[in-house]
Amino acid sequence: DIQMTQSPSSLSASVGDRVTITCQASQDIGKYLNWYQQKPGKAPKLLIYDASNLETGVPSRFSGRGSGTHFTFTISSLQPEDIATYYCLQYDSVPPYTFGLGTKLELK
Amino acid sequence: EEQLVESGGGPAKPGGSRRLSCAASGFNFRNYAMNWVRQAPGKGLEWVSSISSGSSYVYYADSVKGRFTISRDNAKNSLYLQMNSLRAEDTAVYYCARDWHGLDVWGQGTTVTVSS
Numbered sequence: 001d002i003q004m005t006q007s008p009s010s011l012s013a014s015v016g017d018r019v020t021i022t023c024q025a026s027q028d029i030g031k032y033l034n035w036y037q038q039k040p041g042k043a044p045k046l047l048i049y050d051a052s053n054l055e056t057g058v059p060s061r062f063s064g065r066g067s068g069t070h071f072t073f074t075i076s077s078l079q080p081e082d083i084a085t086y087y088c089l090q091y092d093s094v095p096p097y098t099f100g101l102g103t104k105l106e107l108k
Numbered sequence: 109e110e111q112l113v114e115s116g117g118g119p120a121k122p123g124g125s126r127r128l129s130c131a132a133s134g135f136n137f138r139n140y141a142m143n144w145v146r147q148a149p150g151k152g153l154e155w156v157s158s159i160s161s162g163s164s165y166v167y168y169a170d171s172v173k174g175r176f177t178i179s180r181d182n183a184k185n186s187l188y189l190q191m192n193s194l195r196a197e198d199t200a201v202y203y204c205a206r207d208w209h210g211l212d213v214w215g216q217g218t219t220v221t222v223s224s
Contacts, residue, residue, distance in 0.1 A: 034210040036153075043203055043214040044153065050209055087153055091210040095167040097143070097155040 002026050002093050006100025012108045019075040021103045023088035028068050032092035035064055035073045038102075039084045048073065083107055110134040110213050112204050117218030120194045126220055130187040130204030138162075138182035141207035144189050146200035147217075154200075157189065158207065172198075194222045 003026040013019050023033065031051040036044035046055045048064035051071055061076045075082055088100040116128040130142070144156040157178040158167045166178050177190040187204050199222045205211035 032210070038153075043216050044211075045214070046210075046212050049212065053209075055212075089153075089210050095155065095158055096169055097145075097158075097211065099153040099155070102152045 001096055002029060002090050002098050004088055004090055004098050004100040006088055006103060008103060009101060010104045010106065012106045013078050014108045015078055015080060017078045017108075019078050019082075019105065021073045021086055021088075023066075023071045023073075023100050025069045025071070025090055025092075027093075029090045029092035031067050032090060033064075033066070033071050034089045034091065035062075036087045036089065037082075037084045038087065044087060078105075080107065110206075112206065112213055112215035114202065114204055114215040114218035117202065117220045120191075120220060120222050122195060122222055122224055124194050124222070126191045126194060128189040128191065128202055128204075128218060128220070130189075130215055132185045132187070132206075135206070135213075137185040142180060142187045143205045143207055143211060144178060144187075145203045145205055145211065145214075146198075147203070148197070148200045151200075156202070159187070191220070194220075196222050198222050 005024040033051045035048040037047050038044045047058050047062050052064045063074050065072050086103045090098050111133045113131045120126045141160045143158045146154050146156050159178045175193045179188045201217040201219050203217045204215045206213040
């Protein structure tokens, strides 16, 4: 099974900061990686699919890059409503789908 | 609007059973594979099971294999998860999710609590 190593596990940042989260796959997954945002008590929301494609309706301050084994997710200017936990998901070699352990983003 | 709505969660005793349902609307359900994903309290996301659009292929996480059964009824636009031999570690919010570019549309989740 493919393992996804996500870092950091938590992150404290200020409004307006640039925030970057990384996911490393245990083997080449091409561009088959998504990024999700999850707020407390809510379902995960798809933000980025196929590593770098912005889901319809998602603000352009969110972006994704990478291919193969190394991926990054960036919020260009952090907004208060972005406070959430973020997860990556690989779907190259499925089943099983495998998620990163999550990054909890907090306001400084 | 594409929507998934789960139901069927609630309490269960260890060794007991529970059947979850997921009602789909706003898209052509029969064209998509579907999944169940769960999240234990305070933990991350764990894929549980997948079923192909025509039910020919089903897959399970090792943690539920032999205990859970995924199924669907395309005529009713519904997905199901039959959970047997429940354990305390099955306590979680269970989400259904559509299979498209990974998992794109998610339901709001239904909570299963396994406790004696």
